[in-house]
Amino acid sequence: MQKNETLSVIIPSFNEQDNIQRTFHTIRKILSKGHIPFEIIFVDDGSKDDTFNKIKELSAQNQEVKGISFSRNFGKESAIFAGLESACGACCVIMDCDLQHPPDVLPEMYRLWQEGYEVVEGIKTSRGRENPAHTLFARLFYRLISNATGFDMSKASDFKLLDRKAVDALLSMPERAPFFRALSSWIGFCSISLPFEVQERTYGSSKWSFGSLTKYAIRNITSFSGIPMQFVTLMGWLMLFASLALGIQSLYKYFSGTALEGFTTVILLQLIIGSVLMISLGIIGHYISRIYDEIKARPRYLVARKCGF
Ligand code: UDP
Numbered sequence: 001m002q003k004n005e006t007l008s009v010i011i012p013s014f015n016e017q018d019n020i021q022r023t024f025h026t027i028r029k030i031l032s033k034g035h036i037p038f039e040i041i042f043v044d045d046g047s048k049d050d051t052f053n054k055i056k057e058l059s060a061q062n063q064e065v066k067g068i069s070f071s072r073n074f075g076k077e078s079a080i081f082a083g084l085e086s087a088c089g090a091c092c093v094i095m096d097c098d099l100q101h102p103p104d105v106l107p108e109m110y111r112l113w114q115e116g117y118e119v120v121e122g123i124k125t126s127r128g129r130e131n132p133a134h135t136l137f138a139r140l141f142y143r144l145i146s147n148a149t150g151f152d153m154s155k156a157s158d159f160k161l162l163d164r165k166a167v168d169a170l171l172s173m174p175e176r177a178p179f180f181r182a183l184s185s186w187i188g189f190c191s192i193s194l195p196f197e198v199q200e201r202t203y204g205s206s207k208w209s210f211g212s213l214t215k216y217a218i219r220n221i222t223s224f225s226g227i228p229m230q231f232v233t234l235m236g237w238l239m240l241f242a243s244l245a246l247g248i249q250s251l252y253k254y255f256s257g258t259a260l261e262g263f264t265t266v267i268l269l270q271l272i273i274g275s276v277l278m279i280s281l282g283i284i285g286h287y288i289s290r291i292y293d294e295i296k297a298r299p300r301y302l303v304a305r306k307c308g309f
């Protein structure tokens with residue numbers, strides 16, 4: 001029996017009608033030239049435009065193209081996992097539909113896999129053009145997430161090649177809100193980094209707004225780390241030390257015969273303690289809601305249609 005050497009290219013696509021054709025042809029050209037057997041799985045993440053029709057058209061003309069369409073928008077992570085679950089290649093690569101992850105790197109990734117590497121991580125040499133607030137926010141997020149995971153995530157991207165073993169390890173994790181970029185480092189295996197330059201997006205626009213990025217950051221930090229809950233403990237200790245200091249000062253004033261002017265201090269303390277308690281409850285509440293989501297065990301995504309399988 002011939003050994004399976006197929007590369008499955010998984011492409012999460014959300015409102016990418018203008019990119020599907022171009023992305024497919026670019027990838028096909030590069031992989032055919034390198035004599036790499038491949039399949040391309042486009043995962044339409046509940047697009048509102050013509051994305052799935054474009055995928056269907058391509059799939060009807062090319063047997064390498066497969067398509068999965070979600071019943072609504074479930075997010076990029078879900079699309080990645082849906083692609084991994086349906087892939088039948090010996091290795092899988094995840095890339096964006098807007099060609100910001102350059103496909104010319106694919107043959108090199110594949111070669112490294114053939115050499116025996118089980119995870120080939122695309123590492124960004126630059127972040128491409130984006131506004132300064134975005135860069136600052138991203139830096140803060142990656143600092144926090146690197147601390148939480150224990151891996152340097154500052155240049156990490158979703159552009160990765162994974163061997164079948166690594167794919168199976170990822171798929172065996174039952175968590176509802178997986179953070180692909182960090183989980184694929186967490187699983188270990190024999191890995192190597194491959195630098196690539198983030199390209200400019202030609203068609204369509206980035207799906208990220210400041211609000212959605214903030215939600216993404218909080219969700220992923222808390223999915224990987226309990227450290228925010230330590231904030232509650234830390235604030236507790238700080239308040240305890242502050243109240244001790246204040247207590248000593250009040251006693252000193254009392255014994256030295258100075259009248260205490262307490263009203264303002266009491267109001268301020270009430271407000272500070274009140275805020276700290278509410279923030280703490282909020283943090284704990286967030287974790288409880290995450291547990292609630294896990295307990296409900298709803299599927300990560302729902303498939304409405306498929307083509308090419
Ligand atoms: N994407 C997705 N679901 C979403 C948002 C984005 O599948 O809810 C896909 C999108 O189609 C693209 C990739 O994820 O292929 C990266 O998205 P985008 O280019 O908007 O992000 P950026 O490059 O700005 O980080």
Ligand code: MG
Pocket residue numbers: 096098100201206
């Ligand atoms: Mg992009």
